[in-house]
Structure formats: structure tokens, C-alpha cells
Amino acid sequence: MNDRVQRALARNPDIDAAAAALHQAQESVAAQHATYFPSAQLNYTPSRQRDAVGTLSPTLTSNATYYTLHTAQLNISYAPDVFGLNRRTVESLQAQADNQRYQLEAARLSLASNVVNAAITEASLRAQIDATEEVITEETRALDILHKQAKLGYASGLDVAAQESALAQAKQALPGLLKQLEQNRDLLAVLCGDTPDHADATPFDLENLVLPATLPQGVPAHLVQQRPDVRAAEENVHAASAQVGVALANRLPQFTLSGAYGGSATSFNRMFADDNVFWVLAGSVSQTVFDFGALKHKQRAAEAALQQSAAEYRSVVFGAFQNVADALYAIDSDARALSAATDAEHAAAHTLELTRKQQQLGYVNVLVLINAQESYQQARITRIQAQAARLSDTAALIQALGGGWQAAEASGRGQVSG
Template sequence: MNRGVSRKSLLSLVIVAILSGCNRSGPTLPESTVKVPERYTAQQSVEGPTTFQPQQQLVSEEPIPQQWWQLFQSQALTGLLQQGLENSPTLEVAEARLRAVEALYRGEQDDLQLPSADLLMSGSRAQSSGATVGQIGSGSVLSMQSATLQLGYRVDLFGANKQKLRGSHAQVLQQQYQLEHARVTLAANIVNSAIQIASLEAQMSALAKIIKDEGAHLSVTEQRYQIGVIPKSDLLGQRASLAQTRTRMPTLKRAHALAQHQLALLLGTTIAEVKLPALSFDQIQLPQRLPLTLPSELTRQRADVLAAEAALQQAAAAVGIATANRYPTLDLSARFGTEANQLSDLLSGGSTVWGLGAGLLHPLFHGDTLEAKERAAVATYQQQSARYRQQVLRAFREVADALRSLQLDSEQLALTEEADRLASETLRLVEQQHRQGAVSYLMLLNAQRQLQQARIQSIQSHAALYSDTVSLLVALGGGWWNPIKEQ
């Protein structure tokens, strides 16, 4: 009686310990939220269209096309984008990484949701000693053949398998969003490189014209010096001015060559193999209507924000796994097969063997290991939560930067174009007055330099406005979620 009571008491203690462990609840994870502002900047509102000068208007109800670069209406630019998106090693890496996590996720689905099955076949032959059965002699030779089907299944009592699948699915989503973000980023880099090349070519063309004009003025100055109309200091000043202007050309050529090298890399080739089309602002039109997403929609359109959200979901799943590992696990097993002394007897009815089993494993004491892993998972979740909020804030900042840059650079372009027009008119008048002897050579030299500076600044402001347009389209997500329109 006492032995039976002690067994019952021990069993009761085990059950109480298991149930007490099951009553432990996991940690409560705070939801990662960011307050969405009503507008992107302090001055901007999307309730109606906002117009930038020159020739650009923000329209809130227009969607961002997936191939947003077609807004620039440039066949050369579209061709570059097609080549880059097809050949970029960066995209190949992202696509291969996505295929890898998708394959692992599909395999994990089968492994965690379906029972395992294994076929075990074995054969043995051994000689036993007669002493093992109390006989004198060499014993007998025994043969044993077996074929067994083994089945196993772990019951997901506390959601560990569910959390593993949740984490794996979140990893697939993260890679999908990172691939889309890589595509948008690559497209932006290609367009910006093309804009930079067009800007540098325009600057070199303008500088070449200025060098030609200054060379012509130098010829006239030399003639006037030879007949004694002007002092030698004016001649030397004109020569110095031309030499100084010429020093700007190698710098522009170097920047132009490096920009071409960068574009070749983005296209997935080398500068020795690539055939770049002629790029100029005459072939790349500045979009007149720019789509503008509402602030409430931005976080669902930015692939990098969605990737950060997927990483947060992975961290939450890891917390669930760490919590479930503190609870019991239940494993079910079954086996069915045959055993016989001869291989030909394996299929006979009398050789059948089978078995059923169940095992419950409950962690009772592992020091602080399981709790420490859970705390570490919670800390990782908090880290990912902060990264997600930071990514959201960065997204709103990038849109605000692009909008403010569009506004200020459009104003700057209008001012530089006006300055270029006035400098050209001023130089024309000063040249006329200088030929008549009404103004000094220093005034003519100053007018030439003002025109050079105004023209270069106008080209640079033009390029900045193009880049600002790209920045806005990319900051708003790049339209990757919208279907491609049929041509």
C-alpha cells in the first residue's frame, strides 16, 4: 500500500510541475507604432495641387508608375534602365537570396506540419557461444533480416512550430521587399548617373564656347596691343583669363569619365564593353506632373519600411519560439515492419512487428538558460522595433527633403536662368562699348567671367532639379506595387 501511495504521490508531483510550467505566460511585446504626420513639411499640403516653377506640379491623386523613369520621356534613358535591370549583379544576388529563403520555407512547412517517415532495412549474421545458453560447444549461427517503417510526429502543443513558420514566412517577405528596394535603388542610381553625364556634357559644351569666345577676344586684344591701343597689362590679363578658364575643362572631363564608369557598373558591364547613348537635357524631359502620396499611405509603399516590418515580425516569432521552448513537447511515434531469419520470410504473416509510442518531455531545470534565451529574444525584438521606427522616420524625412529641394532648386533655377540672360545681355553691351572705347578692358573681362559663372550655374541648377525629381519618386516608394501599363 505504501509503495502504491508513493508512486501516486510522485506522479502527482510530476503532473503538478508540468501544469505549473504550462501556466507560465510569455512576455507581452509592445506594438511598434509611429505617429503619421498630416503633411511631410511645415509648408507643404497635399489637399490640392502644388506648383513648382518651372513646369512642375504635385498631384496627390495620381499613382506612381512602376516604370517611373518613363515620366522623363527619354528612349535613351528607358534603354539604359532595361539593360541595367536585366544585367545587374546586385539584383542577381537579391533574387538568389530570395529563392534560397523560399526553398527553406517550403521545406520547413513540410517538416513541421507533416509526420516524418523513414524506412529502415537491416541484416545481420552472428555466431553465438554455447556458454550463453549453458551448453558446451561453439553454439549456433544466427541470421536476422528486418524491414521497418518508422513514423514520427511532434504535436505543436504550445505553438513552437507555428512561430517557426511565422518567422520563416516573415523572412521570405523581408527578402521580397529587399529585392524590390534594390530594384528601385538601382533604377534611381542609373537615372541619376545619366543626369550627371548630361549635366557634365552640357557644362563642357558651355565651357568650350566660353573658351572659344575668350580666344577670339584674345586675338582682338593682341591686335589692339600691337597697334598700341591698349597696354601690355590688358593683353596679359586676357591671356591669364583664358588660361584659367581652360583649367576647368580637365576637371569636367575627369568627372564625366568617372560618371560613365559608374553607369557602366550599374548596367552590369565595363566601360570598355558598354555603348552609352548620347545623353543631353534636350532628350530628357523634366516631368510636368509629379505624383504625391498621402502621408498615411507612405509606409505601405516603401519597400525598405516593409522589409523592416518583416524583420520585426521575425523577431516577434523568435520570442514565441523561446517562450514555447520552456513548455512540454509531445512526440508520437509508430513503427511497422517484419523480422525473419531468412530474407525470403520477411513477407510471411508471422514475422510482423509493430509498435506505438508517445513521449512527453518537460524542461524542469536548465539553470537560467531558457529564461535567458527568452529575455535575449525580447531584447532583439525591442532592437528591431526601434529600427523599424527609425526606418519610418527616415522615409518621411526623405520625402520632406525631396519636396523642399524641389521647391528651393526650382527657385534657384529660375534665378540662374535670369542671371544667365542678364549676363549675356550685359556682355553684349559691354563688348559693343569696349569696341567703341567707352569702357575699360577690366569691365569686359568681368562681364565675360560673370557670363561663364551664370551659364555653369544654370546647368547645375537644371541638373539638381532633375535629381530632386528622382529623389521624390524614389522617396515615395518608386511605384513597385503598381502593375506595368500595357503600351
Template structure:
């Protein structure tokens, strides 16, 4: 059994010695396809005009670092800035990254530089009593002080690979922090948009409820006079109750939304912020669309997956280097004596120097199994990188398609609202002339308000999906995040 393990170790050494490769994979991410366009169909250069704006997709443009400012709302800018400054989860992630960077500096310093320690000793000693030999007791003092130094030579790169793996994992945390920052900004913008849209929906629904209540009361009076049927009066009462039932869920959604917004900002739910008016939010007209090659460098989740591949590759190198000999050097110098005069005299000098070499021979197959495990972990990291890239492509494709469809939906709802408004204006004019009853004017106004509700939903969906696309595009950093972890 032992002979078989030794033979396996020797075979590994021979293969590595004859190979022109390093002890581990290069850590370069796998090549990924570069699609001509993200979705199933080529992306159009712009959407249809809706809400007075046709959004343009600027292919190859670099995303704006503070993209939320493109909504041109000071209130929204203030919310995002407060959240980025005060959100405790984001702050905790930053602190965790700072701690990891300091631990990395400690690891690099301890593993690549010699360690030097100073020691001092003062001792009062009594020797054992041997009957018939010498005096009955012997008491004496021992004083010693010395410097000790130790250095491990990284002959086969085990330390270097280990430090490289740790640095790459710190890079993963740095990219995850950037992803969390961008996700927080997008969540704040999306939540503020939903709250603003709910405010508008609640106001329109309250108007609808008022109109329906007026119609129900009018029909009840007319039914009492015999001018309308009992069925029509009951129908009006049913519609008024159904519309009134829509208000509590809308108000609950609004309350939950502003509570969530307060928490995102680092506030307690009782300190909800002021929500910007929906009409104060301008839709960004130009939306940058990174080409696939740029997306690989701008998305922090892809960059984190790439850093994880580098860490896994370094783990393979470290596990392989641990199969080779280890050389360490120790040295010490100082002074010692049984008294202060002896300690300070020339005879009190002491020193030592030595070297040690260790070669793994038999560890129950643990070293080879660990190396095989790191290779499997590396392959898993490569596959995870591929999955992350494909998911990012799908995320962008969905966001682009959503904006195109949002614009068409908004254009249709606006057309419906305009037609409903014209009908309401004509019906109101005829009612004032006495050719139509008030119930007809009320019914046309209800149709107009319902069409406006649909347009508000479509408008808020378009604003929110624009924020989602900005987040999906990522941001090309001016300085790679990994530089901070390699100081």
C-alpha cells in the same frame, strides 16, 4: 540553486496560464504620428515656373510603378530596363530571396507534417564462441525492412511561432529586394542625368576656353602694339589658363559617371552606354505626394522594418513556448527474419508505437535568459521601426523642399542667362557697327556662356531631385510582397 530555478519556471508557467494574452507580442507595428505636412512649413501645391514647367504636387496620388517613363525619353527607359534586367547585384538579391523561400517551405513541411522514412537491412552475423557450450560457431542472416513515422505535437505553439518568425524574415528579404530595385532605378536615372549635364557643361566650357584663348591672343597682339597694358594682357592669359584648367576635372567626372553607369547596367566600364541628351529629358509636371498613412505602406524600407517587428514578436512566442512540455509520437512497422522464408511468413511482422513527453526543468537558466533576450530584441525592432518611419518622413520633406528650391534656382539662373544673352546680342551688334572692340563682344559672350553653365547645373539638379522624390514616395504594391514567402 536548483530549487530557485524550478520556482522561477513555475512562476512563469503560472503567469502565462493566468494571462489572457498569447505567448508573445502581437507583432503589430507601433502607432506613429501622422503629421499634417512633411516639412516645417506646409508644402505648396506647385513650384514656381522654371524651364517652362511648374511642377504640381498631387497630394494623395499613387506613385507610378515605372516612374522613370515620365521623363519621356526612350533612351533613358532603355537604360533602366537594361539595368533591372542585367544588374548582377540585383540578380543576386533575387536569388537569395528564392533560396530563403525554399528554405522556408522546407522548414514548414518538416516541422508541421509527420516524417516517414523507409529502411532496409541485410546482415550476415557470426555469434561469439563460448567454449563447452553449443557449437563452436554460429552463422546466420538477418533481414529487416520497416517504415518509421514520427510526429511532434505543437501543443504550445513553439513550431508555429518559429515558422512565423522565419516567414517574417523572408518578408524582410522580399521588401529589401524591392528597395534595391527602386534604388537601382533611381541610381541609373540620376547617373544618366549627371552624365548628360556633364556633356553640356563640357561643351560650354570648351567654348569658353576657346573664347578666352582668342581674347588672350588679341590682348597679347594689342599689347605688343601698345594699345593695351601689359597687366591686361597678363590678366587675359591668366583667365584663359584658369578656364582651361576646368576642363580636365569635368572630363574626369564625366568618365567616372559613365563608368559607374556601365557597371549599374551590368556592363564592363569599357562598354559605356550612350547618354541621352539633356534636352531630351522632360521634367515630370505632376509629382505624386503620398500622405503619411500611405507612405507607411508604400515604402519598402518601412515594410521591411514592420516585418522585422513581426519576426521579433514571433521569436518571443517561440522562446516562451519552449518552457512548456513537448509531446512526440513515434511508430514503426515492417517485417524481419533470419531468412527470406521467415521474413515473408506471418511470423515476420514487427511493429512498435510509442509516445514521449519532455518538460524542461533545469538548463542553467538558459531558457529564461533566451526569452529575456528575445524580448529585448523585440523592443529594439520596435524602436528601429520608429526610426525608419521618422527617417522616411525626413527624406520626403527634404525632397519636397529641394524641388521647390530647385525651381527657384533654375528660374533665377534662366533670368540671368536671358539678360546675359540680351547683353551679348547688343554688344555684338555694336561691335559689328564698329562702336565697340572685339574684346567687349568676347567678354559679353563669356558672361552669357557662364550664365548658361549655371542654368545647366540648376536644370540637372532639378531633374535629379525629382527622381529622388519618386524613390522617396515608394510604391503601393498591387499584391503584398509577403504573400510570396507564405506560399
């Protein structure tokens, strides 16, 4: 199972998509970080020109009508982050990147849980198929015996018809189990990044799947903080809070510093000679004084988005508490159900053993033995289903806690033998 989980994490396209989304968000943060520093552009502009000498004086001191002008310049601009516009923008983008990181963790956790559940389902279906096939074998033997007894007058046609009905019902259950098994194997193959025709043929055996040594009866509430969906929702609140700061900074004055240095000449190698050099230093400040309330309403929209993300965060946390509580209740219920099913299986096995001995001594006929065998197989199927349910709900608890209850083990609280 560990190999299947690792293979899925390495090859599943959903994980690749989540990883690419994280990379994109990280690059956006890096790009926005660059605005903390000045930007420089180098420009070279050659042009061929003719002056309108019939109307205007020649541009050049040489009075040439036709000329080629070469101009090269370096432009530098810088916008000081006086009111935190860039800082809050970077903060928002970083929160979005962190959100994507937790989304990737959530995708990995969900994928691992799906692979584990698919493996448990496969093991359960295989065990149920084996038990059902044994039931069909026993039902077929019983029907053959009844046919022979009916010919000899020891059984009625009603007995034969009842047994035929029982055999038909047993056979009816088998195709459905086989279909579920094949569909589950297809699911497991796709989760591992393969097509169904390249599915791993290695089967899972239910008896080889064991529970952790200890299972919690309760866990500290703070454990939900490690859930990636809770952390992702928290980063959404962080990003929305930063966007409020961005909207507020946009309503305040914006400052810009710029400078240029260059040269212009009719000869390329004389652009920076003598008096052909030019430069400029400039500063500007701009403040929106009237925009019909556009910036004010954008700020209010950002504040409403913050309230929305905060409410969504609370909803995610409540859902996390519900998931954990449901999983804990399910595990407790599964333990009782598995215990009862195991007791029933043991009782049916003991009954089968006694019936087999009685049949060997001639106290009961073969039909009684076959009925005891059928009862044992049915009890076995019930135990298999209960065992698989407990395994699946344990995996669900691990997923609900965002990966496990290690913090609870460290505190020594709420442990019970598995």
C-alpha cells in the same frame, strides 16, 4: 534612360544576389511547413553475424552459429504542434522571407535611382563641357586680339597677363569635367552589368530630360508606408515577435507520436512471413524542469530583440519622413534657383545680342563682345547645374516615397505645375 534602367534591373549582380537571398528564405519557409505533417523513413539493414555459443545460447531457433539477418522497417513520427512552436517558427521564417522580398524591392529602387542620377550627371557634364569649351574658344580669341593690340600699342602687358590668367582658369576646369564624365560613364556601365570597356556609347542630352508634368508641394504622411525599407523593418518586428512565441513554446511540454512496422528474418523473402513481423506504437511527452534558467533567459533575449527591432523600425520611419521632407524642400529650392538661373541666362543672352549689334555698328570693340559671350556661357553653366539639381532631387523624391506620389495624385492634394 528607360532602356538603361531595364538593362540594369536585368543584369546587375546586386539584384541577382538579393533575388537569390529571397529564394533561399522562401525555401526555408517551405522546409519548415513540412514539419506540420508526419515524417516517414524506410530502413533496410542486412547483417552477417556469429553467436557466442560458448557463452550464450544461439539466437536462432535453428541453433545456427553463423547466419545473415535481414531487417526492414518503416518508421513514422509526428510532433503535434500543441503550443504553437512550429506555427510561430513558420511565422518568423515567413516574415524573414517577406523582409527579403522588400530588400529586393529596395535594391531595385535604389539601382533605378542610381542609374537615373548617373544619366542626369552625364547629361549635365556634357552640357558643362560644351559650355566650357566655348568659353575657352572665346577666351583664346580674346587673348589673340590682345596680343595684336599690344603689338600696336592699344593694349598693355597687364591686360594680356589678365587675359592669359582667365584663359588658364577656363582650361583648368575642363580636365576635371572630362574626368568626371569618364568616371560617371564607368559607373553607369557597371550599374548596367557591363565592364567599363563595354559601356553603352549612347549619350544623354540634358535638354531631352524633362520633369514630370506635376510635382507635389506636399504628400500624405502615410505614403512612407510604401517604402520597401519601411516594410522590411516592419517584417523584422514581425519576425522578432514570432521568435518570442517560439521561445515561450520551448518552455512548455513537447509531444511526440511515433510508430514502426517491419520484419526480420534470415532469408530476405521471409522478412514479412509468419511471426517475423514486428510493430510498435509509442507516444512521449517531455518537459524541461530544471535548466539553470536557460530557456527563461532565451525568452527574455527574444523579448529584448523584439524591443530592438521595434526601435529600429521607428528609426527607419523617422528617417523616411526626413528623406521626404528634405526632398520636398530641395525641389522647392531648386525651382527658385532654376528660375533665377534661367532669368540670368536670358539676361546674359539679351546682353550678348545687344553687344553683337553694337559691335557690328562699331560702337564697341571685339573684346567687349567676347566678354559678353563669356558671361553668357557662365550663366548657361549655372543654369545647367540648377537644371540637373532639380532633376536629381525629383528622382530623390520618387525614391524617398518608395516609387512615387501616385496616392497623393489620387487624393488631388498638393499638386503644382512642374
